[in-house]
Amino acid sequence: MSKPFLQIRGIRKEYGPVTAVQDVNLDVAQGEFLTFLGPSGSGKSTTLYILAGFEDPTGGDILLNGESLLSTPSHKRNIGMVFQRYTLFPHLSVGENIAFPLKVRRLPKAEIDAKVRQMLKLVRLEGFEDRKPAQMSGGQQQRVALARALAYDPPVLLMDEPLSALDKKLREEIQHEIRRIHQQTEVTILYVTHDQEEALRLSDRIAVFSKGVIDQIGTGPELYANPATRFVAEFIGDSDFLPCNVVSAGNGRAEIAICETMTVADIPLHGTASSGSKAALMLRPERLLLSKRQSESGLPVTVSDITFLGNNVHVATKTSKGNNLSVRLPFGHEAISGLNRGDAVWLKFDAESAHVFGQ
Amino acid sequence: MLLNLNRLGWWKLVLFGITVLTTAFLLLPILFIAALSFGSSQWLIFPPPSWTLRWYQELFADPRWLASAWTSFQIAIIVTVLSVLLGLATSFGLTRGRFAFREGLKALFLTPMILPVVVLAVALYAFFLKIGLNGTLTGFVISHLVLALPFSILSIGNALEGFDKSIEDAAVLCGASPLEAKVRVTLPAISHGIFSAAIFSFLTSWDEVVVAIFMSSPTLQTLPVKVWATLRQDLTPVVAAASTLLILLTVLLMVLVAVVRKGLKS
Amino acid sequence: MVSHTETDSGRAYAPTRVRRLTDFELTLPALVLLVLFFVVPVVILLMRSVTEPVPGLGNYVELLGSSTYLRIFTNTFLVSGLVTVVSLLIGFPVAWALAVMPGRAASIVFAILLLSMWTNLLARTYAWMVLLQRTGVINKVLIGLGLIDKPLPLVNNLTGVTIGMTYIMLPFIILPLYGVIKKIDPAILQAAALCGANRWQSLVRVLLPLAVPGMAAGALMVFVMSLGYFVTPALLGGTANMMLAELIAQFVQSLVNWGMGGAAALVLLVVTLALYAVQLRFFGTDRMGGR
Numbered sequence: 001m002s003k004p005f006l007q008i009r010g011i012r013k014e015y016g017p018v019t020a021v022q023d024v025n026l027d028v029a030q031g032e033f034l035t036f037l038g039p040s041g042s043g044k045s046t047t048l049y050i051l052a053g054f055e056d057p058t059g060g061d062i063l064l065n066g067e068s069l070l071s072t073p074s075h076k077r078n079i080g081m082v083f084q085r086y087t088l089f090p091h092l093s094v095g096e097n098i099a100f101p102l103k104v105r106r107l108p109k110a111e112i113d114a115k116v117r118q119m120l121k122l123v124r125l126e127g128f129e130d131r132k133p134a135q136m137s138g139g140q141q142q143r144v145a146l147a148r149a150l151a152y153d154p155p156v157l158l159m160d161e162p163l164s165a166l167d168k169k170l171r172e173e174i175q176h177e178i179r180r181i182h183q184q185t186e187v188t189i190l191y192v193t194h195d196q197e198e199a200l201r202l203s204d205r206i207a208v209f210s211k212g213v214i215d216q217i218g219t220g221p222e223l224y225a226n227p228a229t230r231f232v233a234e235f236i237g238d239s240d241f242l243p244c245n246v247v248s249a250g251n252g253r254a255e256i257a258i259c260e261t262m263t264v265a266d267i268p269l270h271g272t273a274s275s276g277s278k279a280a281l282m283l284r285p286e287r288l289l290l291s292k293r294q295s296e297s298g299l300p301v302t303v304s305d306i307t308f309l310g311n312n313v314h315v316a317t318k319t320s321k322g323n324n325l326s327v328r329l330p331f332g333h334e335a336i337s338g339l340n341r342g343d344a345v346w347l348k349f350d351a352e353s354a355h356v357f358g359q
Numbered sequence: 360m361l362l363n364l365n366r367l368g369w370w371k372l373v374l375f376g377i378t379v380l381t382t383a384f385l386l387l388p389i390l391f392i393a394a395l396s397f398g399s400s401q402w403l404i405f406p407p408p409s410w411t412l413r414w415y416q417e418l419f420a421d422p423r424w425l426a427s428a429w430t431s432f433q434i435a436i437i438v439t440v441l442s443v444l445l446g447l448a449t450s451f452g453l454t455r456g457r458f459a460f461r462e463g464l465k466a467l468f469l470t471p472m473i474l475p476v477v478v479l480a481v482a483l484y485a486f487f488l489k490i491g492l493n494g495t496l497t498g499f500v501i502s503h504l505v506l507a508l509p510f511s512i513l514s515i516g517n518a519l520e521g522f523d524k525s526i527e528d529a530a531v532l533c534g535a536s537p538l539e540a541k542v543r544v545t546l547p548a549i550s551h552g553i554f555s556a557a558i559f560s561f562l563t564s565w566d567e568v569v570v571a572i573f574m575s576s577p578t579l580q581t582l583p584v585k586v587w588a589t590l591r592q593d594l595t596p597v598v599a600a601a602s603t604l605l606i607l608l609t610v611l612l613m614v615l616v617a618v619v620r621k622g623l624k625s
Numbered sequence: 626m627v628s629h630t631e632t633d634s635g636r637a638y639a640p641t642r643v644r645r646l647t648d649f650e651l652t653l654p655a656l657v658l659l660v661l662f663f664v665v666p667v668v669i670l671l672m673r674s675v676t677e678p679v680p681g682l683g684n685y686v687e688l689l690g691s692s693t694y695l696r697i698f699t700n701t702f703l704v705s706g707l708v709t710v711v712s713l714l715i716g717f718p719v720a721w722a723l724a725v726m727p728g729r730a731a732s733i734v735f736a737i738l739l740l741s742m743w744t745n746l747l748a749r750t751y752a753w754m755v756l757l758q759r760t761g762v763i764n765k766v767l768i769g770l771g772l773i774d775k776p777l778p779l780v781n782n783l784t785g786v787t788i789g790m791t792y793i794m795l796p797f798i799i800l801p802l803y804g805v806i807k808k809i810d811p812a813i814l815q816a817a818a819l820c821g822a823n824r825w826q827s828l829v830r831v832l833l834p835l836a837v838p839g840m841a842a843g844a845l846m847v848f849v850m851s852l853g854y855f856v857t858p859a860l861l862g863g864t865a866n867m868m869l870a871e872l873i874a875q876f877v878q879s880l881v882n883w884g885m886g887g888a889a890a891l892v893l894l895v896v897t898l899a900l901y902a903v904q905l906r907f908f909g910t911d912r913m914g915g916r
């Protein structure tokens with residue numbers, strides 16, 4: 001990769017005293033599918049709207065192929081976008097909607113017709129060109145919106161939670177469509193969502209947004225295995241946190257004591273911690289081992305609830321300090337048989353699967 | 360129960376009875392006037408002794424009736440055009456704007472709708488006497504525009520608030536300039552609001568009496584003023600003929616609205 | 626497509642600031658119109674009430690102190706109150722019936738409501754002048770039925786005004802009330818029935834309380850509109866039974882007494898605005914102008 005295709009350089013956005021985006025830096029490769037993941041108000045949509053030109057950044061720059069985009073008004077940026085809400089032009093038919101950007105560009109009619117047909121084929125809606133948006137389902141409308149946004153071959157396609165209004169089944173179906181269309185067109189996609197599953201399913205890389213900054217950028221497995229912050233750990237995958245005391249720390253590793261009875265060494269450490277300071281230990285429910293036999297190396301807990309979840313069984317437990325820890329075990333696991341609420345059990349975990357987050 | 364037709368029992372009969380009577384109460388005077396306009400009795404005796412078109416002939420033979428109708432029509436059309444244009448600009452500003460005193464401004468724009476018309480009529484009369492606009496077409500247009508504008512702002516404003524700005528943004532990203540996006544996407548999408556604004560503005564001006572009574576001069580009067588002046592003298596059946604034509608116009612307008620609404624929907 | 630000039634792109638940058646200014650500017654033409662031809666004239670008129678013929682509150686002392694004017698105020702409030710109460714009593718069952726009626730029947734009633742509302746005000750008032758006169762149909766029918774011997778005086782008095790005004794105001798109370806009742810979830814009344822309420826209890830304890838905000842807002846609107854009504858009282862009430870709006874017109878037109886005209890206008894304005902303030906305070910803005 002010689003020069004990054006799309007560069008976001010120190011973008012800031014302030015609304016009076018409120019800072020929506022603090023300092024976002026990002027390089028996107030051509031053809032990449034990059035997702036902005038984060039809760040509402042984390043600055044992911046604002047960043048997308050700055051890319052679209054609907055908002056002006058307070059500071060920073062955006063470069064496409066090395067040239068700044070900021071001085072170009074929205075309608076000349078040649079960027080495609082699919083919105084969260086349905087934005088088909090209600091008075092135009094499906095075909096006219098897709099033709100709209102081409103007509104605005106004053107392309108010859110034959111070319112427009114050919115392109116509309118090609119786009120309808122791409123989103124698998126051949127034969128729908130004369131329908132009005134009101135006669136289409138939400139999923140179909142978003143597919144038309146996708147066709148309209150791709151009709152003028154934009155170098156970058158922005159998608160702002162395009163599936164949030166759809167139900168789960170339809171959402172998964174269109175996620176597949178989006179993947180297929182991405183592979184087919186090789187367009188660069190920046191996708192905003194608050195749904196971690198959607199982000200993991202679709203993206204090459206994920207940028208996790210929190211409070212106006214990007215906490216971490218990486219592939220799904222990287223974020224899951226090695227979360228840089230407590231926030232990322234909470235957002236990607238399931239996790240529980242236990243307060244712990246740091247015994248010693250150094251070289252990105254820490255030895256910690258939990259519940260005064262147990263010490264574990266060599267746990268990956270994030271943030272700053274020193275001997276004697278307080279920290280949080282993150283444990284993933286699916287990485288915990290549960291044993292009914294007492295053991296010195298196990299953390300003693302009490303079973304507070306057992307829930308059957310199909311192929312998994314969820315065991316809720318409480319430590320002696322009253323902290324909740326969840327354990328997920330496959331259905332039929334021997335440790336569960338005969339397990340009851342109120343039973344005392346012992347939990348073990350591998351140091352590499354846990355993470356300590358300092359202050 | 361009370362909102363379920365089948366569970367209302369005999370209450371249903373009472374409710375429907377009142378509704379039928381009220382509907383008749385609302386409809387009968389209108390039908391009655393239409394019938395009387397064809398009656399031969401000078402004293403509006405009902406049922407009329409015989410039928411005639413005499414009152415319509417008198418109406419059309421009198422150039423003052425035609426002149427006042429033409430004046431009313433001219434004023435109403437100019438008011439409609441101006442009201443829709445101003446309403447569009449104002450609604451865009453109020454709906455999209457983020458300036459501080461927006462709510463106060465909105466309230467100010469709607470006040471002419473809630474204030475007693477007679478106060479505005481008297482105030483404008485005094486003001487126009489001073490600046491020489493009394494009895495002029497401009498004077499009529501200005502005063503009717505003040506009255507019509509709130510309806511226009513409300514209709515277009517409502518339509519615009521129901522219109523998702525993202526759709527216009529989508530058009531801009533598609534390559535349309537902000538103005539082009541408004542003309543090609545937003546205006547067609549809020550056309551029902553624009554249409555309502557036009558109808559309300561037209562009716563407000565066309566039917567307006569109170570301000571017009573003060574504004575009119577012997578040489579320039581609107582149709583409602585002509586009716587008013589005639590009624591102050593006697594209850595001539597010519598007014599019944601004029602009223603019937605006005606009712607017919609209302610019916611035509613309602614049909615037009617129904618047809619256009621249907622057309623806009625599909 | 627990419628060939629835009631320097632100035633073009635330079636202007637398009639930082640559109641937020643530019644756009645905000647433009648939004649306000651868009652409202653300027655209407656604002657100028659309203660200030661020049663609404664605010665200024667009304668203020669001048671009101672000012673004249675304390676400056677003409679001599680500076681001071683003399684006009685108000687005369688207006689509020691004399692029994693002639695007091696009777697006009699009484700007439701105005703009496704008729705407006707009566708119109709409001711009668712409209713409400715008729716309007717509630719009609720709105721209720723409309724809310725439960727099959728769509729086709731309801732649309733016929735709506736069409737008639739609209740026809741009545743949109744028909745020229747003078748045409749409607751004229752109809753009532755003819756219907757209510759001594760030799761009019763109503764008196765004839767009543768005599769024919771043997772209910773009365775002599776024709777009743779139904780016009781040129783407050784009875785005529787009340788009938789004519791109620792006719793005009795009914796749609797204004799039925800339409801908003803219909804909106805309120807239609808929004809009530811029928812499940813709430815099913816729940817009331819399951820709780821053991823009979824129909825009467827459901828009406829008094831559930832449906833009416835739920836409709837009260839709509840009724841109050843509609844009633845207040847009708848009352849305020851009636852207070853300032855001019856045409857119908859002038860034509861149906863005759864010269865002896867004046868209402869406030871006519872008084873203002875008379876001061877200005879026949880008596881050319883701008884001081885008293887301004888004073889009466891101010892009284893009407895203050896009452897109107899005070900009642901609207903009550904409405905805004907208790908029922909929010911959503912009923913204002915049918916939004």
